[in-house]
Amino acid sequence: MVPEVGHYALILALALSVALTVLPLVGAQIGNQLLMHTSRSLATGFFVFVAIAFACLVIAFIQDDFSVSYVAGHSNSLMPVYYKISAVWGGHEGSLLLWILMLSGWTLAIAHLSKSLPLSLRAQVLAVMGFVGVGFLLFILLTSNPFDRLLPLAPQEGADLNPLLQDFGLIVHPPVLYMGYVGFAVSFAFAIAALLSGRLDSAWTRWARPWTNTAWAFLTIGIALGSWWAYYELGWGGWWFWDPVENASFLPWLVGTALIHSLAVTEKRGLFKSWTLLLAIFTFALSLLGTFLVRSGVLTSVHAFANDPERGVFILMFLLVVVGGSLTLYAFRAPVVHKSVRFSLVSRETFLLANNILLITIMVTVLIGTLYPLIADALNWGKVSVGPPFFNVFFVPLMGFLCLLMAPGVSSSWKRTSWQQLRQLLTRPLVVSVAAGALFPAVYGDEYHWEVALAVFIGVWIVSAGVSDLLYRLRHSRHWRDGLRRLTLSYWGMQLAHAGIAVTTIGVCLNSAYSDLRDVRMAPGETVQTSHYEFVLEGVEQVRGPNYVAQEATIRVSHDGEYVRHMKPQKRRYLAGGNMMTEVALDPGLFRDLYIAMGEPLGDDAWAIRVHVKPFVRWIWLGAIFMALGGGLAVADKRYRKLAQRQAEAAEPSLTGEART
Known part of the structure; x- marks a missing residue:
């Protein structure tokens, strides 16, 4: 019933x-x-x-x-x-x-x-x-x-x-990811409503901005949770593989990031009105495209849900209706700018425009790499595989350039910024960033990596420029506490989100450069040495869980001769279907993770064991948390609600709130 x-x-x-x-x-x-x-x-x-x-x-x-x-x-x-x-x-x-x-x-x-x-x-x-x-x-x-x-x-x-999927990750990852995915439908709805009503001024952007920031924050955390889940559950120790379904969630995040910056320009300066409408449409369209990729059966992935062409055709038709109808409405109703709002070459508008161009370029690159194998297969061009090398060769330099522009973007003013102001705000951050980037690889690692030097430079550049801007804003305050109180939550949200980008950038590069991976054969009593750590396999025994049986290894870990802990990875066999699964053992830390996974038995009581020492890997997800919290702070800013209330009363005083009949 x-x-x-x-x-x-x-x-x-x-x-x-x-x-x-x-x-x-x-x-x-x-x-x-x-x-x-x-x-x-x-x-x-x-x-x-x-x-x-x-x-x-x-x-x-x-x-x-x-x-x-x-x-x-x-x-x-x-x-x-x-x-x-x-x-x-x-x-x-x-x-x-x-x-x-x-x-x-x-x-x-x-x-x-x-x-x-x-x-x-x-x-x-x-x-x-x-x-x-x-x-x-x-x-x-x-x-x-x-x-x-x-x-x-x-x-x-x-x-x-x-x-x-029998993991905590399934409990939290899909609901949070879907909150972001679906939340961009709200931005889409505001854009379409603005086109339908003809209210194409900046008012709709002020109403849509908190909803967009909320959806973006949820999607950021959802992507980070998926990365973290893949890291510890799949047994290979990676956190991103440019899988098509991973890309499906990343595409709307990239355009959504462009959208939240474009909304700020439209609200503050009345610029980019048509462009902002278009971004709102395409952000949701990419969410629908991700749904199509996951559920249509056109690709094979551990993340994909369905393999039914009928379902794929339905979603594709709905996607065409939504996107085609929206673009048709946009073509007829999008504003024609008769009066241009001017801004100088050195201004916040210019840097945010560059931000949008770079983000859309990155999105198009990822989209091409994701869809090209499908298009090649459909046109009988043969089976084509597009892997991490393709994405990294484009994504890394473009993202690096985007990060470099963040510092002058924060330090610049609306409409016009003097070179003197930029020099004043960015000279010290530049010196600190160059010093930090040059010295860190020499102090931290056994081998000098210029990639690490560049990543540390970029991360410190973003954070130090934010600090410099903060001090610049406090310069006329009688007391620093009074100055801090005058700063809005949206400003703090921007600073925290940018710091999150810096932390993630450093985490990605340092983890890639300094990770130590060993695939070894280990029998009880044998030892593996790696990165100042010693791993000793003490034994393997059978254990039973609620719906599985497992072979569990006990590995003693020490660092430079000092005991750290015992780690217990498992090789599980699930009773219902007989499926075999690897359950990794983790010793997490802020500056390094120890990661051990069991492979297959090799005879004579020996096992294939994968041992990782992964420095700074937690910084990848810590940065995502900072970004999401930054989005949340921006949403909590009461200024938007007060401005929206006044704007609504001015625009339609008889129909605001609980409208009077």
Whole structure:
């Protein structure tokens, strides 16, 4: 009975999303306040029924209802309850339902947290969100129903969840990633609503900016969680492989980063209006493209969910409708600039324009590398593989140049900046950065790496320029505390996000240059020496988990003769399907990770063992946390809400907030 309730809830959610698409939009076009007012209640109903459907699927997993095809294919009675819950989004159908739940949640948030929006604009934004909901609800009901039954011959036991997914990473990574993915639908909805209403001034950017920053922050953390999960779960010790599905999440992040900077220019200076609209459209379009790549079966990846051409065709058609319709509307309604707003060559506008150009260039490069093998295969050009060397040869220099521009971008002023001001602000950071970059490799490593010197220079350059700008802003304050209080949360958010870029840059380069990897044969009592560490295999024994048995090695680790700890990697065999999995042992630290993975048995009680010493690898994810926190601080800035409220009252005083009938 529970699955049927979930199925009917999805049907009702579809009906409400259709109503949400049509009624408020019609009301906004004809000025009918009653129809526009329906948007809030319809958005609430949309969320409630999707949440009911999601809860029904969770119950089916917890109760081991193997008469439901999706449960039978992705769960097992031996699995712990927390993995049964995370298994809800461990496959195609359930992850799609999670996608729709996130979409309905964002729709609900707009309906109830955007009281300062003019009623007509809010109605149009929610109508666009409803349209996206219609597309995905049709997709799940027609091609990917998670409540399909296996009756009358239901299996007594499930096929089990992929062992790679029986991990804490599955619990947190997809929900956070989808919050970012789907959150860019809000930016898209604001852009389309601005085009529909003809309100193409900077007002919509101020309303859209907090939502965009929130989505960007979630996507940043989601990508970092995926990288961290791959690092410790796959057993190879890497954190990014330029896998097509990894790229699918990175593409909207790149354009989303360009979007949040372009929104700032449009809001502050009224520039780049058409460009900002276009970025909002393409950011969400790339989110849909990522959904197509993951679910269409056109590529093979450990991350991919589905291998069904019918599903791929549906998503591709929906993508074409969304992108084609949006660009058609943009072509007819995008503003024609009759009056140019001037700015000098040395100004914040120029540096942010360069930021956008570089980010889009990087995105196009990654997109070409991701799609070219698919295009070559479709055109019978043969099987082509595009791997990390291709991406790195373009990505690294472009990203390095982008980072170099961040310092003058922070230090420059709007409209015009004097060379004297830039010299004053950047001379000391330049000296400090050059010294740090030149000295660090000589002090830290046994071998001098110019790549490390450059990475440390760039990281210190970004941070020291931010500090210099901060001191410049405090120069006229009687007391530094008074000056700090006057700085906005959005300013602190920018500083923290840029510091995160610096930390990640240093972490990536130092980890790549100084990682020490050994693949060795080890028997009990044997020793491996690496990077001042000594690893001694003391023995291997069999252990049992809730749904697996494992061979567990005990390895004693010491550093320059001093005991560090015992590490216990495992080679697991899962009982339900007999799948073999590697469970790595980690000793994490701020400045280095010790990483041990078991391979295959080699006879005579010996095992293939992989030993890593990975310096600064945690800095990669620490930087992502700083970036996301920076986005969160910008969202928390009350200035946006106050300005939006005043702007809404000036634009449409009779229709703001709880509009009067």
